Every structure is written in structure tokens, then in C-alpha cells.
Amino acid sequence: MNELNALIARFARIGATEDGGVCRLTGTAVDKEARDLFIREIVDRGLTPKVDAIGNLFGVAILAPESADVVLTGSHLDSQPTGGRYDGVYGVLAGLLAVQAVKERCAANPGAARRNLAVVSWTNEEGARFQPSLTGSSVFTGALRLQDAYACVDGEGIPLGEALSAIGYRGTTQLDQNPVRYVEVHVEQADSLEKSSADIAAVSESWTTRKISVMFEGEYSHTGSTPMALRRDALRAASRAIEALYQEVANENAGAHAAAARISVYPNSPNVVAGRVRVWFEVRHEDEAVVSAISDRFLRRIERESADVRVGLSIAADEKRLGTALDPDGVALVLSAAADLGYKALTLKTSIGHDALALQRCVPSSLIFVPSQGGLSHNPREFTAPEALDKGYAVLTEVLWNMVTAKG
Amino acid sequence: MNELNALIARFARIGATEDGGVCRLTGTAVDKEARDLFIREIVDRGLTPKVDAIGNLFGVAILAPESADVVLTGSHLDSQPTGGRYDGVYGVLAGLLAVQAVKERCAANPGAARRNLAVVSWTNEEGARFQPSLTGSSVFTGALRLQDAYACVDGEGIPLGEALSAIGYRGTTQLDQNPVRYVEVHVEQADSLEKSSADIAAVSESWTTRKISVMFEGEYSHTGSTPMALRRDALRAASRAIEALYQEVANENAGAHAAAARISVYPNSPNVVAGRVRVWFEVRHEDEAVVSAISDRFLRRIERESADVRVGLSIAADEKRLGTALDPDGVALVLSAAADLGYKALTLKTSIGHDALALQRCVPSSLIFVPSQGGLSHNPREFTAPEALDKGYAVLTEVLWNMVTAKG
Numbered sequence: 079m080n081e082l083n084a085l086i087a088r089f090a091r092i093g094a095t096e097d098g099g100v101c102r103l104t105g106t107a108v109d110k111e112a113r114d115l116f117i118r119e120i121v122d123r124g125l126t127p128k129v130d131a132i133g134n135l136f137g138v139a140i141l142a143p144e145s146a147d148v149v150l151t152g153s154h155l156d157s158q159p160t161g162g163r164y165d166g167v168y169g170v171l172a173g174l175l176a177v178q179a180v181k182e183r184c185a186a187n188p189g190a191a192r193r194n195l196a197v198v199s200w201t202n203e204e205g206a207r208f209q210p211s212l213t214g215s216s217v218f219t220g221a222l223r224l225q226d227a228y229a230c231v232d233g234e235g236i237p238l239g240e241a242l243s244a245i246g247y248r249g250t251t252q253l254d255q256n257p258v259r260y261v262e263v264h265v266e267q268a269d270s271l272e273k274s275s276a277d278i279a280a281v282s283e284s285w286t287t288r289k290i291s292v293m294f295e296g297e298y299s300h301t302g303s304t305p306m307a308l309r310r311d312a313l314r315a316a317s318r319a320i321e322a323l324y325q326e327v328a329n330e331n332a333g334a335h336a337a338a339a340r341i342s343v344y345p346n347s348p349n350v351v352a353g354r355v356r357v358w359f360e361v362r363h364e365d366e367a368v369v370s371a372i373s374d375r376f377l378r379r380i381e382r383e384s385a386d387v388r389v390g391l392s393i394a395a396d397e398k399r400l401g402t403a404l405d406p407d408g409v410a411l412v413l414s415a416a417a418d419l420g421y422k423a424l425t426l427k428t429s430i431g432h433d434a435l436a437l438q439r440c441v442p443s444s445l446i447f448v449p450s451q452g453g454l455s456h457n458p459r460e461f462t463a464p465e466a467l468d469k470g471y472a473v474l475t476e477v478l479w480n481m482v483t484a485k486g
Numbered sequence: 487m488n489e490l491n492a493l494i495a496r497f498a499r500i501g502a503t504e505d506g507g508v509c510r511l512t513g514t515a516v517d518k519e520a521r522d523l524f525i526r527e528i529v530d531r532g533l534t535p536k537v538d539a540i541g542n543l544f545g546v547a548i549l550a551p552e553s554a555d556v557v558l559t560g561s562h563l564d565s566q567p568t569g570g571r572y573d574g575v576y577g578v579l580a581g582l583l584a585v586q587a588v589k590e591r592c593a594a595n596p597g598a599a600r601r602n603l604a605v606v607s608w609t610n611e612e613g614a615r616f617q618p619s620l621t622g623s624s625v626f627t628g629a630l631r632l633q634d635a636y637a638c639v640d641g642e643g644i645p646l647g648e649a650l651s652a653i654g655y656r657g658t659t660q661l662d663q664n665p666v667r668y669v670e671v672h673v674e675q676a677d678s679l680e681k682s683s684a685d686i687a688a689v690s691e692s693w694t695t696r697k698i699s700v701m702f703e704g705e706y707s708h709t710g711s712t713p714m715a716l717r718r719d720a721l722r723a724a725s726r727a728i729e730a731l732y733q734e735v736a737n738e739n740a741g742a743h744a745a746a747a748r749i750s751v752y753p754n755s756p757n758v759v760a761g762r763v764r765v766w767f768e769v770r771h772e773d774e775a776v777v778s779a780i781s782d783r784f785l786r787r788i789e790r791e792s793a794d795v796r797v798g799l800s801i802a803a804d805e806k807r808l809g810t811a812l813d814p815d816g817v818a819l820v821l822s823a824a825a826d827l828g829y830k831a832l833t834l835k836t837s838i839g840h841d842a843l844a845l846q847r848c849v850p851s852s853l854i855f856v857p858s859q860g861g862l863s864h865n866p867r868e869f870t871a872p873e874a875l876d877k878g879y880a881v882l883t884e885v886l887w888n889m890v891t892a893k894g
Contacts, residue, residue, distance in 0.1 A: 158758050160753045160761060204757065205757065300864040301745035320721060321726055340751070345566060349745075350566050431710065454707060456708040457707055
């Protein structure tokens with residue numbers, strides 16, 4: 079599968095960072111460059127390109143009557159600022175090649191296909207520049223209204239809708255067929271497969287995630303002259319909250335994951351006590367009750383601790399993404415395809431959001447993992463060996479062939 | 487002194503914020519607008535405008551032989567993002583009117599003047615957009631090299647030299663006369679005068695300030711999948727350090743001031759554990775030994791506490807501004823002028839940096855305070871009553887008259 083590796087290397091040059099990683103944020107010039115290349119690859123392979131209103135890109139193979147249902151496969155081309163070369167782009171490019179392979183197998187087996195097949199790249203999966211994440215797939219399912227997605231702003235106040243227009247990817251075409259299945263192959267971004275020396279995971283379900291963005295409101299004053307007792311320092315309150323989150327996760331001792339990784343400070347000048355600070359917090363666990371216990375206790379604690387330093391707080395956003403069970407038939411299909419190919423496979427729960435989880439809301443969806451070295455992701459050193467990527471591609475192709483040709 | 491209030495109101499419209507404050511950062515379009523207006527005011531009053539290489543603006547009154555020494559008065563036109571209407575601009579405009587008043591008195595008293603007189607606005611006193619602060623006055627005294635000042639970058643990486651060129655204020659003229667005295671009038675930005683019901687303070691000396699910028703180095707990883715024990719979260723380490731600074735100041739219990747008001751987080755994306763965070767810390771006290779005790783203990787503590795969470799740290803900048811005694815003759819002159827005018831005056835130490843403190847390095851300098859309501863500054867609600875501003879202007883004018891006409 080040298081073609082897959084060559085394609086991954088080619089896309090890795092678009093937005094390449096000096097440390098070997100990729101920075102390809104939604105709606106930027108490098109996002110446009112990657113989209114342009116992907117559309118060219120779609121056309122060159124005889125697939126029909128489509129760009130919808132939120133900028134999701136499709137490459138459709140008509141294998142059955144044009145009005146027949148469609149099976150979708152794909153992932154995303156955007157990355158984190160400190161992204162690696164595999165997260166997302168692997169699923170898009172493996173999907174592209176798998177669609178081509180299934181199309182060729184259909185040509186050799188006339189009448190076998192009962193469904194059409196399309197590769198897709200979803201807009202702004204990462205949620206790095208624009209929050210929330212999973213934007214394109216959520217608009218596709220109707221979970222997020224198009225106008226609300228357009229209105230999401232980046233750190234500079236630029237709306238997603240404008241950013242998409244600026245790069246020419248606020249599209250006007252749509253997928254014409256009814257989607258009946260979605261399959262995504264992705265690097266694991268954790269080390270379960272590596273630790274088990276397994277090749278393939280069929281993801282059975284996801285953890286629950288609560289994302290809470292908190293605004294801390296203090297008062298601007300001069301850092302040089304304001305007595306310590308009179309300060310209302312929003313950055314101090316935010317700092318205490320960040321440490322409190324770690325402590326509450328440790329207190330619960332249930333293996334939850336939590337983070338505070340984005341902060342906005344105003345005026346962020348060395349000599350003005352910060353008057354307004356926003357922090358993006360998240361708590362994740364497979365058990366929703368654990369997420370609620372930690373996050374509710376955390377919120378009560380930071381409200382109390384902020385009041386102690388005379389800083390007010392308000393909740394700017396609070397979203398709970400419930401754990402989602404992926405389609406069980408899809409899990410069985412993935413395990414069966416891996417077994418047929420002689421690969422070691424297992425089922426996993428994932429702690430991370432993926433487009434497949436958004437799609438599952440209205441289309442039976444499947445998520446296939448291949449190992450990530452050291453579990454490292456959102457890091458320039460993210461790595462999966464070419465042979466491991468090939469195994470994921472092979473399983474994907476078999477699963478798609480099965481879905482396209484299955485009766486009933 | 488209705489003219490002073492009218493001028494202050496006119497400048498407050500340049501960069502006015504919705505909440506009644508002023509945001510006039512160095513090298514921006516509103517900085518240019520304020521500079522343009524100031525130059526027009528200089529010319530309209532028959533003074534000679536000069537703009538030096540770092541963008542300091544002078545308005546020179548030739549009262550004595552042109553080659554005679556010059557007395558300087560002024561302050562700064564830049565503000566914090568959450569600035570008030572008085573900080574800096576008051577000293578520039580009171581200085582402008584005082585130069586004009588002294589010039590007229592000299593015209594009425596031919597032969598009285600032994601020195602020339604000039605008003606000055608120093609570039610980037612605040613250090614809000616570009617660090618370090620006191621840039622223009624420090625270049626003027628030679629404490630900061632011009633090339634180093636030009637190379638200071640803002641949060642977007644734009645150098646000060648380019649920003650000054652862009653607004654047309656990288657000047658080519660210089661003050662021709664030898665400066666022998668500098669006098670600055672400023673709002674107190676603290677509440678000592680208000681508490682004492684006094685009108686005027688002659689500042690005798692400044693506190694020592696240590697400004698330390700620390701880089702925390704962790705590792706980028708996925709917030710969703712990385713187990714808590716494996717994270718190397720630079721934002722967590724920075725948060726612990728911010729709280730530690732408050733605690734170390736409280737432990738010392740010596741009335742020191744300290745702050746962490748500026749932070750830079752990379753990549754600052756909700757789903758990437760922060761790999762690199764820089765925080766600007768400062769510690770201030772009248773006794774240098776207290777500053778050293780707190781800051782040294784703080785640095786040892788955060789090094790240990792960061793290592794506990796597997797985050798490295800390095801010192802990106804470490805500047806100690808030693809407490810400075812202002813010229814004692816100037817203090818006596820200010821107290822004497824205030825007494826002559828029937829105002830209640832006292833001497834004060836200041837915890838805040840001012841251009842007068844930078845100037846004192848090579849020119850005997852004086853700093854005059856008028857009250858600030860509630861001591862509030864770097865805040866849109868900063869306020870000093872017009873009558874209180876007028877008293878400062880009156881003292882300034884008498885002091886300048888004395889300095890311009892004094893023998894020896």
C-alpha cells in the first residue's frame with residue numbers, strides 16, 4: 079500500500095511545522111490547500127466531488143442505481159496546532175483508496191453492489207480554531223444548526239462561516255443519496271492496542287464528556303500599586319480552578335480524564351490585574367455518573383474558592399456529550415474482517431470524540447482503530463508504522479465491500 | 487484651568503472604550519492619532535516639535551540662548567488596554583500648558599530665563615503591548631540600546647521598530663540641548679494622598695521591582711486520551727506558580743506587592759495539553775532584601791513544584807529595577823512651591839515605575855503626584871477631580887519657572 083503512505087506524506091507537507099508535525103486549522107490557507115488537493119484526488123479517481131454548506135467534502139462512487147442508499151467512510155483533514163501526520167488525514171486517505179478499491183471490485187463483479195459509496199472529509203473535527211469540535215459531522219446529522227455553526231468565532235472573533243467563504247469552501251452541493259452506514263478508520267491516540275500487541279480495534283462505545291467554559295470576573299487594577307488584599311484577580315481564581323480540577327479527579331480516583339487547555343485573559347498586560355479570564359474545562363469518564371460527580375463538585379468548589387478571592391464566575395458554555403454505543407453489527411463486521419485477514423483484533427471503548435460518534439446519532443456507524451506509538455497524539459511525534467496503517471486500510475476495504483454488497 | 491480639562495477630554499476620545507476608559511497601545515492607529523494631535527498642539531503654541539528615533543515627542547521653547555541647557559517636563563500618551571483618562575496624558579498636557587505659561591512669563595520678564603524648556607511624551611511607558619516598559623525614556627538615558635528597543639516584539643511577533651515606522655513615528659530629529667532637570671506630574675494611582683486629605687506629593691524614592699518571565703515546558707498530548715499520570719501540563723505548572731506567588735507574598739507578610747498578569751499558552755487549544763506556557767511575574771517592595779527573599783524563595787518553590795508534575799522551567803527574562811531616590815533638591819522645590827500656593831503636601835515613596843525614575847539615571851528628576859480617587863488605576867473608572875489636577879499643574883508651573891530661572 080505504498081500509495082497510502084505516499085498520500086499521507088504529501089498531505090503532511092501542507093501545513094508542515096518545523097518539528098515534523100502539522101498545523102492545519104480550519105478555514106486557513108493550508109486548509110484550503112489540503113481541500114484543493116483532496117478534491118483533485120477525488121476527481122482523478124473518477125469520483126464525483128460535492129461540497130456542502132458547512133464545507134464537508136464528498137467523493138461519490140456510483141456503484142448501484144444512482145438513487146440507491148450510500149455507505150460513507152472518512153474522517154477529517156484539519157489538525158491541532160501541534161498536530162501529527164496521521165490524526166484524521168489517515169481515515170480520509172485510507173477511505174479514498176478503499177472507495178476506489180471497492181469501486182474496482184464492483185466493476186469486476188457486475189451487479190454485486192446494492193449501495194453507492196462515498197468518501198468524506200468533515201469540517202473542523204478538531205475544534206482547535208473554532209469551538210465546538212465535530213462541527214461538520216454535527217451539522218450533517220442535524221445536531222448542530224448550520225447558522226449556529228457559521229456563527230462560531232475563533233480567538234480573533236472571525237466567524238466560521240466567513241472563514242469558509244474566504245477559502246471558497248462554503249459549498250452549494252449536497253450528497254444526493256441517503257446515508258445508511260458510516261465507517262471511520264483512525265489512529266488510536268492511546269496505547270491499548272500497543273499494550274495488547276493487537277492490530278485492530280473495533281470501537282464499541284465512547285466515554286461521556288462534559289465541556290464547561292467558565293468566565294472569571296475580577297477587576298482591572300494596577301499591579302504595582304494595588305494592595306494584595308484589595309485585588310480581585312481573575313487569573314488567580316482561574317489558576318486555583320485549574321489545579322482544583324486535577325485534585326478533584328484525583329480525589330474521585332476513578333480513572334477519569336480532565337483538562338484545562340485553553341485560556342483567554344483580558345487585558346493580558348503585565349501591569350494590569352486581570353479583570354476577565356475564560357477557561358475551557360473538560361471531564362471525561364466511561365460512566366456518566368462519575369463525570370457528573372467530579373464536574374459538579376468541581377463547580378461548587380471553584381465558585382467557593384473564587385468568592386474567597388472576591389472573583390465572580392459564570393458558566394459561558396456547558397455541554398455534555400453522552401457516551402455513545404456504536405452500531406453492534408458494525409463492531410461484528412470489523413472483528414470478522416480482521417479475523418479473515420489474520421489480524422489480532424479487540425473491542426475498545428474510546429475516551430475521545432470522533433466524527434463516527436456524531437454520525438451514530440442518525441446513521442449506524444463504525445470506528446476502527448490502529449495502534450499509535452506510545453499513545454502519543456496531538457503531538458508532532460505522533461506515529462503509526464506503515465504496515466499498521468495498511469492493516470487498517472485492508473479491514474476498512476473489506477468492511478465497506480461487505481456493506482456495499484450486503485443484501486437486506 | 488478649563489483648558490487642561492478640555493485637552494484631557496479631547497485626548498480621552500482617542501482610543502475611547504465603551505466603558506469610559508481609554509485603550510491607546512504603542513504603535514497603533516490611535517497612538518498615531520494622539521501623537522498627531524500632540525504635535526499640532528506643540529506647533530500651535532509656538533513650540534518647536536522634535537521626534538527622536540524611538541518616537542519620543544518634544545515641544546521645545548527657546549527661552550535662553552539656543553545652546554543653553556534645557557529643563558524637561560512630561561509623561562506618556564500610551565495607555566493600558568483598560569486604561570483611564572489621566573494616567574500619563576495628564577502629565578503630558580499639564581506639561582504642555584506649563585511650558586506655555588512659563589514661556590509667557592519669560593516674555594514678560596526679559597532676561598529672567600537661564601535655561602530652555604521642553605515638554606516631552608515618552609514612547610511606550612506602559613509596556614502593555616511591548617515589554618519592557620519605560621522604553622522611550624530608557625533609550626533616552628542610554629539604559630536601553632535603540633536596537634534592542636526596536637527588537638522588542640508584541641504578542642503577534644511585530645517588532646516595536648516596525649510598529650513605529652508603520653505609524654510614521656520613527657523620527658530623525660533630536661533634542662539639541664543638554665537636559666539638566668526633568669519634572670513629571672502624574673496621578674498617584676494609589677490612595678495615600680486621598681487618605682491623608684493632601685493635595686500634592688513630592689515623590690522621594692521608588693520601591694525595588696523584580697520582573698521575572700518564566701517559561702514552563704511540558705509536552706503536547708491529547709486531553710481526551712492521555713492518562714492523568716502521564717501528562718506534562720505546562721498550564722497546570724503555571725497555575726500552581728501563580729497561586730504560589732500569592733502565598734509567598736503572604737508568608738513574608740511584609741506588605742510586598744506581586745502579580746502575574748500576562749500569560750501566553752501554546753497551543754491554547756481545548757484538546758491539546760499545553761506544552762509551552764510563559765508567565766510574566768513581578769515582585770515589588772521598598773526594601774530590596776524583601777524582594778529578593780520572596781522572589782528567590784518563589785523561584786525555588788516553582789522549580790520544585792513544576793518538577794513534581796514533570797514540567798521543566800527556564801527563566802526567559804529577569805530584570806531587577808532597584809529602588810531609586812529622586813533628586814532631593816527637586817523634592818524640596820516641589821514642597822516649597824506647594825506651600826507657597828497654600829496646598830497640603832507630603833513626601834511619598836512610589837511602588838510604580840515612572841519615566842521620572844528612568845530619567846533620574848542621568849538627569850536630576852522630580853515626580854509630583856495628585857490624588858487618585860480610591861487609588862484605582864489601569865481601570866476605566868480612574869478619576870481625579872479637575873480642581874485636584876489644577877493644583878498639580880500650578881505646582882508644576884512654579885517648579886519649572888524656578889528651574890528655568892534659577893542661578894547656578
